[in-house]
Amino acid sequence: MMSRHDAVTSSLKEMGGVSPHVxxxxxxxxxxxxxxxxxxxxxxxxxxxxxxxxxxxxVVGGVEALIIRLQLARPHGAVVGAETFNALFTMHGTTxxxxxxxPLNAAFFNYMIPxxxxxxxVAFPRLNALSYWIFxxxxxxxxxxxxxxxxxxxxxxxxxxxxxxxxSPGPEIDFWMLSLQILGASSIMAAVNFIVTILNMRAPGMxxxxxxLFVWMSLVVQFLIVLAFPPITVGxxxxxxxxxxxxxxxxxxxxxxxxxxxxLFWIFGHPEVYILILPAFGIVSEVLPTxxxxxxxxxxxxxxxxxxxxFFGFGVWSHHMFAAGMGPVADxxxxxxxxxxxxxxxxxxxxxxxxxWGGTIRATIPFHYAAGLVALFxxxxxxxxxxxxxxxxxxxxxxxxxxxxxHYVLIGGSLFGILAGASYWWPKMTGRMLDERLGRLGFxxxxxxxxxxxxxxxxxxxxxxxxxxxxYAAGTGWGFWNFWSTVGAFGIAFGVFLFAVNxxxxxxxxxxxxxxxxxxxxxxxxxxxxPPPHDFDEIPPxxxxxxxxxxxxGDSQGRKPTPRPAxxxxxxxxxxxxxxxxxxxxxxxxxxxxxxxxxxALVLIGxxxxxxxxxxxxxxxxxxxxxxxxxxxxxVDHRKVAMWVFLGSECFLFGTLIATYMxxxxxxxxxxxxxxxxxxxxxxxxxxxxxxxxxxxxxxxxAVQRGDRFQSRLWLAGTAVFGLIFLGFQAYEFTxxxxxxxxxxxxLFGSTFFVLTGFxxxxxxxxxxxxxxxxxxxLRGRLGTQDAxxxxxxxxxxxxxxxxxxxxxxxVYLIP
Amino acid sequence: MSExxxxxxxxxxxxxxxxxxxxxxxxxxxxxxxxxxxxxxFGVIYVRRLAPVLVPLLLVLSAGKxxxxxxxxMHLRYDSRVLTFLFVAPLVLATLLxxxxxxxxxxxxxxxx
Numbered sequence: 019m020m021s022r023h024d025a026v027t028s029s030l031k032e033m034g035g036v037s038p039h040v041x042x043x044x045x046x047x048x049x050x051x052x053x054x055x056x057x058x059x060x061x062x063x064x065x066x067x068x069x070x071x072x073x074x075x076x077v078v079g080g081v082e083a084l085i086i087r088l089q090l091a092r093p094h095g096a097v098v099g100a101e102t103f104n105a106l107f108t109m110h111g112t113t114x115x116x117x118x119x120x121p122l123n124a125a126f127f128n129y130m131i132p133x134x135x136x137x138x139x140v141a142f143p144r145l146n147a148l149s150y151w152i153f154x155x156x157x158x159x160x161x162x163x164x165x166x167x168x169x170x171x172x173x174x175x176x177x178x179x180x181x182x183x184x185x186s187p188g189p190e191i192d193f194w195m196l197s198l199q200i201l202g203a204s205s206i207m208a209a210v211n212f213i214v215t216i217l218n219m220r221a222p223g224m225x226x227x228x229x230x231l232f233v234w235m236s237l238v239v240q241f242l243i244v245l246a247f248p249p250i251t252v253g254x255x256x257x258x259x260x261x262x263x264x265x266x267x268x269x270x271x272x273x274x275x276x277x278x279x280x281x282l283f284w285i286f287g288h289p290e291v292y293i294l295i296l297p298a299f300g301i302v303s304e305v306l307p308t309x310x311x312x313x314x315x316x317x318x319x320x321x322x323x324x325x326x327x328x329f330f331g332f333g334v335w336s337h338h339m340f341a342a343g344m345g346p347v348a349d350x351x352x353x354x355x356x357x358x359x360x361x362x363x364x365x366x367x368x369x370x371x372x373x374x375w376g377g378t379i380r381a382t383i384p385f386h387y388a389a390g391l392v393a394l395f396x397x398x399x400x401x402x403x404x405x406x407x408x409x410x411x412x413x414x415x416x417x418x419x420x421x422x423x424x425h426y427v428l429i430g431g432s433l434f435g436i437l438a439g440a441s442y443w444w445p446k447m448t449g450r451m452l453d454e455r456l457g458r459l460g461f462x463x464x465x466x467x468x469x470x471x472x473x474x475x476x477x478x479x480x481x482x483x484x485x486x487x488x489x490y491a492a493g494t495g496w497g498f499w500n501f502w503s504t505v506g507a508f509g510i511a512f513g514v515f516l517f518a519v520n521x522x523x524x525x526x527x528x529x530x531x532x533x534x535x536x537x538x539x540x541x542x543x544x545x546x547x548x549p550p551p552h553d554f555d556e557i558p559p560x561x562x563x564x565x566x567x568x569x570x571x572g573d574s575q576g577r578k579p580t581p582r583p584a585x586x587x588x589x590x591x592x593x594x595x596x597x598x599x600x601x602x603x604x605x606x607x608x609x610x611x612x613x614x615x616x617x618x619a620l621v622l623i624g625x626x627x628x629x630x631x632x633x634x635x636x637x638x639x640x641x642x643x644x645x646x647x648x649x650x651x652x653x654v655d656h657r658k659v660a661m662w663v664f665l666g667s668e669c670f671l672f673g674t675l676i677a678t679y680m681x682x683x684x685x686x687x688x689x690x691x692x693x694x695x696x697x698x699x700x701x702x703x704x705x706x707x708x709x710x711x712x713x714x715x716x717x718x719x720x721a722v723q724r725g726d727r728f729q730s731r732l733w734l735a736g737t738a739v740f741g742l743i744f745l746g747f748q749a750y751e752f753t754x755x756x757x758x759x760x761x762x763x764x765x766l767f768g769s770t771f772f773v774l775t776g777f778x779x780x781x782x783x784x785x786x787x788x789x790x791x792x793x794x795x796x797l798r799g800r801l802g803t804q805d806a807x808x809x810x811x812x813x814x815x816x817x818x819x820x821x822x823x824x825x826x827x828x829x830v831y832l833i834p
Numbered sequence: 835m836s837e838x839x840x841x842x843x844x845x846x847x848x849x850x851x852x853x854x855x856x857x858x859x860x861x862x863x864x865x866x867x868x869x870x871x872x873x874x875x876f877g878v879i880y881v882r883r884l885a886p887v888l889v890p891l892l893l894v895l896s897a898g899k900x901x902x903x904x905x906x907x908m909h910l911r912y913d914s915r916v917l918t919f920l921f922v923a924p925l926v927l928a929t930l931l932x933x934x935x936x937x938x939x940x941x942x943x944x945x946x947x
Contacts, residue, residue, distance in 0.1 A: 217916065245924055249931070278939050285931060332927060336938070348938060654914050662917045666924030673928035677935040702876045706869060709899075712907050713865040720858070817908045821900045827872075828896035832879055833889055 057596035059143035060551060064150050065129030066447070069440075071154055072121035073518075078161065079113035080514065082106045084507055087471075091504035093492040103488035104171040105190070109161075111174030112194065115290065116201050117157045119428065122436045123297040124153075127212055127236050129447060133542035133549060134230050136221025136558050141214040141648070141656040143594040144635065149208035151604035156200035159608050163193035170194035173486070175287065176257070178268035178279035183261045189615050192261065196611045199254050202247045203607070206667060209243035212236060214659045218650025221541070223560035227321070230540045230563075231314060232439075234321050235300030238328040239293050244663060245332070246289035248670035252678070253282030255773070262614075265762050265769035267678070273685035273766045280342060282674065284335035292331045294428060295395075296324060298435020299366060302388040305442050306370055308536050309385040310377025313564060316369045323362035323369075330359040340408045341415045349408045356406035360399065367396055382536075383457035387438035390465055394430025398423055401476065416486075419479025425472045429510070437464075437517060444521065445535045449547045450528030452520050460516030467509020474499035539567040552591045592644045599638060603631035633791070640795070646804045661811045665818050672822050675777060676829060679770040686765035695760055697751065698831055704747035705827045708782075711740030712820045715789075715813045722796075723806045731796050734809075737816065738789040741782055748779045771830065778826060781819045788812045855912055864906045871895050 045053065058064060086106050089095040098106065128146065132139055140146050163169045168189045172181045181191045216237045220229070229237075256267035257279070266272035268279055307314045314320060336344060336352040344352075370392050379385065401423040405411045414420055445451050483496050490496050534543040544566050545554050561579040562568050572578040606627030613620025639645040648656040683692070718733035752772070755761075760768045792809060795801040801809070856864075875895050878884050884891060905911040910918050 213920075245927065275939050278935075281935050281939055285935070332931065344938060652914055652916055654917065659917070659920070662920040666921055669921075669925045669928040670931070673932040674935070677932035680932075681936045681939040698876065698879070702872065705872055709868045709872060709903075710865065712868075712903060713861060716861050716907050717858075814908055817903055820907075821903045824896055824899045824903070828875065828892050832875055832892050834879075 054596065056601055057147075057598045059139075059147045059594045059596055059600075061128050061132050061139050061143065061146060062447075062549065062551075062553075064146050065125045065127075067150055068121050068128055068153070069125035071150075071157070072118050072125060075113055075117035075157055076122070076514070079110050079118050080511055082110040082113065084511060086110060087504040087507040089488060090490075090500050092501065093490055093494070093497045095489050098488070100488045101171065104173075104486075105169040107486055108170045108173050108194070109164075112160065112170065112198075114428070115174060115294065116198065117153075117160070119294045119432050119436070120205065121153055123239070123294070123432075124149075124208060126232070126297060126301070126436075126439050126443070127208070127240075130443060130542060131212060131215060131233055131236055132219070133446075133545065133553055134233050134540050135216060135219060135224055136541050136554065136560065137215065137219040138553050138557075138591070139594060140211050141219055141650070142211045142660070144597045144600055144638070145207055145211050147597065148600035148603055148635070149204045149211065151601045152200060152204035152207070152607060155604050155608040156197050156204060159200065159611055160193060160197035163190065168193065175283055176279075177283075178257065178260075178276050179270065181257055181261075182268055191257075192615055195254050195257055195261070196614060199251060199258075200607055200611060202251050202254075205243050206247050209240040210660050210663045210667070212240045213244070213663050214650075214656050216240070218652050218654065218656055218659055220651050221557050221560050222651075223565070227318060228560055228563045228565070230300075231303035231317065231320055231324075232297070232300035235296040235303070235324050238324050239296050242289045242293050242296075242328050242331060244667040245670050246286045246293070248667055249282045249674045250286035252671060252674040253279055253286075256282075256678070259762070259769065259773060263762055265773070266766050267769055269766075271687075273682065273687050275681070275685075277339070277342060277344075278678065278681065280339050281335070284338045285332070287338065288335040289328070289331040291424075291427065292327055294432045295435075296327065298391060298432045298438075299324065301435045301439035301442070302370060302391050303366075304540065305384045305388040305438050306373045307564075308442075308538055309380045309382055309388075310374050311380075311537075312373055312377040313539075314369070315372035315375075316365075317563060319365060320369055323365045326362040327359060330355060330362070334359055337406060337411070340411045353406050353408055357403065360403050360406075363399055367392060367399070381458075382441075383452055383454060383461065384438045384442035386458060386461040387434050387441060390461065391431055391434040391438065394426055394434060394468070398426025398430055401426065414479060416484055417479035418475040418483045418485060421485055422472045422475035422479060425475075429468055429472070437461075440517075440521075442536070443542070444524065445531030446542055446547045446549070448525060448528070449531050450524045451531050451535060452524045452528060456516060456520045456523070460513050460520060463509055463516060464513025467506045467511075467513055470506030470509060471503050472506070474503050478503075534566075537570075539564040541566055544569075552593055595639075597635070597638060599631050599635040603628055603635060606631050636791075640805075641800065648807075655807045655811075657807060657811050658814070661814045665814065668818060668822075672778075672825075675774045676825065679774050679830060682766045682770050686767045688765050690758060690760050690764070690767075692767060692771075692830075693834065695755060695758055696831055697754070700747065700751065701827065701831050704744050705823065707740050707747065708744050708820050708823050711737050711744070712817050714740060715816050719806065719809050719813050722801065722809045723803060725803045727796070730801070730809075731793065734789055734793040734796060738786050738793060741786040741789065741816075745779060745782055745786070748775065748782075752776075774830070775826065778819070778822055781822070785812070785816045785819050788815065855909070856906055860906060864902050868899055868902060871899050 055063065055067070058067075085098060086103070089097040089103060089106075128140070131137075160170075166189070170176075170190045170193055172186060172191055172194065176191065176194060179185060181195070216229070216233060226234075256265070259265040260267050260269065266274050268274050268276060270276060303314055303317075303320060333355045334352060336348060337356045340349055340352075370388075374389070401419070405414060405420070405423065441452055441457060478496055478499050481495070483490065483494070483500075490500075531547045533546050535547070536543070541558055541560070542549075544558055558565075559582040562573075568579055569581075606624050606629075608624070609627060610621050610624025613622070613624050650656055650659075652659065714733045714736040718730055718737055721727075721729035721733055755768075760771075762768055762772045789812060792801060792812060795805075875892060878888065878891060878895075904921070910921065
């Protein structure tokens with residue numbers, strides 16, 4: 019069996035990378051170890067990095083919560099002032115959502131998904147590392163706001179127009195706005211990676227319906243991420259333009275609508291709830307069958323329920339806005355859709371109960387947390403159904419009843435699920451068992467502390483205690499339960515502390531786990547604990563759902579599947595080489611973000627590092643034979659699948675931009691207006707130009723595929739030139755508009771027009787750079803027929819830019 | 835040890851990844867149609883008698899061009915159906931959400947507040 023060190027070293031030699039021996043000579047042995055973690059692309063190590071980092075942020079967010087609770091423990095609390103309190107609840111929410119729960123789930127995605135589907139790694143290991151480093155540096159950037167005395171203070175939801183420059187003139191909101199965009203980029207990259215991994219890298223025999231529930235729920239979550247993050251990204255971009263460049267997206271005096279932010283935020287925000295909770299549902303669906311020694315009851319229905327929850331998740335967002343005044347029809351629609359989503363959720367609860375019913379239950383630590391989730395999430399779900407009714411919601415909104423509700427969902431659901439997963443897979447990750455007694459004690463302390471904290475908040479909300487108040491008068495009668503709520507919060511902290519102590523003790527004193535300590539059902543238990551760098555010596559064949567269980571015990575009649583010969587790796591086991599470019603790119607992004615708050619020079623330096631790092635990243639393995647073919651189970655190249663997933667995400671990005679333009683059309687309070695200024699004949703010419711560039715792109719791909727070097731160069735150059743001509747048209751149009759008095763700041767039309775068409779132009783620019791890079795490679799004789807898929811992927815991007823323009827041309831220019 | 839049943843046989847979700855590709859002639863025809871339809875779009879906005887149906891007409895023409903590029907230049911007509919799903923499902927969902935945002939936020943408000 020190859021050791022981790024051997025695998026990485028051999029791979030480095032092959033890649034011509036920086037050898038650990040060289041690093042070791044310069045920085046010593048510990049330096050080499052640090053370097054190996056900085057440059058790792060191993061999904062298991064990246065999973066550990068996510069887990070440790072997210073746990074640290076969980077502690078930070080937890081400390082913020084404890085200060086909040088101390089402040090509210092007594093009437094007229096004076097632990098912190100009102101401004102600090104605002105910052106604390108803003109940072110607590112933002113930290114827990116983006117820096118703790120999401121990345122804790124990502125730790126499991128990274129570590130477990132390849133193992134559970136019988137793969138050696140994720141589809142794009144370096145992209146995986148890039149996602150992590152962007153997340154880490156984005157999280158540090160957000161928390162650096164404390165160091166400069168400007169922590170964000172507008173709530174995790176950042177409602178406009180509180181966040182505009184007029185009402186938040188300092189850098190607080192800038193930190194929040196920029197870091198959320200950085201973290202969003204990290205999440206989308208990771209999600210694209212996992213979708214491709216799950217769809218294209220399953221072991222032979224693992225059909226979609228044979229995938230473990232955790233993998234299924236993870237797949238649903240990745241789709242939610244790639245589709246839900248673009249609307250909030252666009253909303254944040256509008257906010258950034260309003261704050262930095264004086265546009266009017268959230269400027270009511272200029273015709274803007276504050277509901278726009280709320281819609282964009284909650285179109286993301288409600289799917290985000292499922293992004294946080296569905297992985298926990300997946301974990302529980304693995305833990306309960308294992309410790310009940312029964313198959314998951316109604317596994318297929320559980321899958322469909324998860325998919326339905328994800329789908330319905332996009333149709334319920336406005337129940338967060340019942341108090342905003344949307345009108346009775348919209349209220350009724352979103353009330354009904356919200357009530358509908360309770361059905362697949364209820365199916366899951368009942369199926370978990372049915373799984374345990376009649377099972378041979380082993381009440382281990384993970385079972386405790388999983389069963390705890392079923393109980394606590396049910397309470398949170400029931401109060402959620404209450405909010406689905408607009409009249410009831412109007413009574414509860416912005417009270418502590420809502421705080422109690424979502425903490426039952428996100429702690430009782432997500433955190434309990436995460437702790438179930440952490441204790442379930444801890445032996446697999448470390449090779450050591452946790453202490454059962456200490457673990458159960460930790461569970462009961464956490465369970466009791468949690469209920470003591472949040473159950474009374476239902477009552478506090480019902481009697482009228484509003485959210486986000488930093489103190490209250492003694493005569494309100496809220497002091498008694500607030501005091502006990504604070505006591506409970508420290509119970510939660512102690513419970514998490516006991517879990518951490520147990521984990522640390524286990525690393526040193528825990529008994530060895532062995533490969534399959536729980537008598538597991540899924541593929542991760544088929545390999546060593548911890549797994550070797552290459553996960554499996556041989557890719558395991560899959561015979562059914564719970565395939566490993568079938569291999570061990572057979573079906574209900576005890577019939578075992580006939581062992582199949584292992585699938586040989588045609589090119590041997592090739593492990594991806596470490597790379598330092600992910601961390602370089604992430605640094606470039608964060609330096610640019612710091613520059614956005616300090617100086618243009620830093621922005622330019624960050625951008626230069628980002629661009630240079632991206633080129634190096636893209637070309638690092640250009641001539642590596644092991645990277646030529648990346649076809650998976652779908653029979654399609656990973657890169658092509660990834661591009662289509664990304665384009666799906668782009669549909670949401672441009673859909674949001676176009677919808678905003680249309681929503682704001684005709685609402686400018688001053689001119690010039692579109693019909694006075696748009697030059698349709700010129701734009702028609704540029705549209706012809708872009709359409710023809712798509713034809714040249716197709717011809718370029720065909721030429722590369724058949725190895726016709728002359729034509730491939732000709733058509734690649736032609737496509738790029740046509741792209742440049744389009745950009746020239748756009749530059750002419752923008753310049754003439756400015757001369758005629760229309761700028762970003764002139765009116766709502768200027769803001770929406772320049773941002774929409776400017777973003778499209780940015781995409782064209784990126785496409786031209788991509789095409790020119792391919793052309794240079796071709797001219798240098800480094801673009802052969804084996805690289806056709808690279809041209810094809812670039813072509814898909816280029817054609818997409820073309821079809822977006824087809825829509826913009828019609829909706830912006832032609833429709834009166 | 836018994837023989838595995840049909841359900842136990844390892845299977846995959848894989849379909850034929852690609853069908854036949856379009857020919858150069860097809861690409862040229864598609865490009866020709868795209869050019870003609872763009873010209874048509876430009877022309878119809880100046881025809882007063884088409885004013886009552888102008889918006890739906892332009893939307894249909896635009897959707898047709900969109901579909902032609904996606905099906906032929908982007909090869910979805912010839913590629914795995916999984917890829918079609920990966921693109922079309924988000925496209926439909928994004929369209930529905932865009933219409934919802936326009937309806938709930940903008941001048942297209944039909945429900946009243």
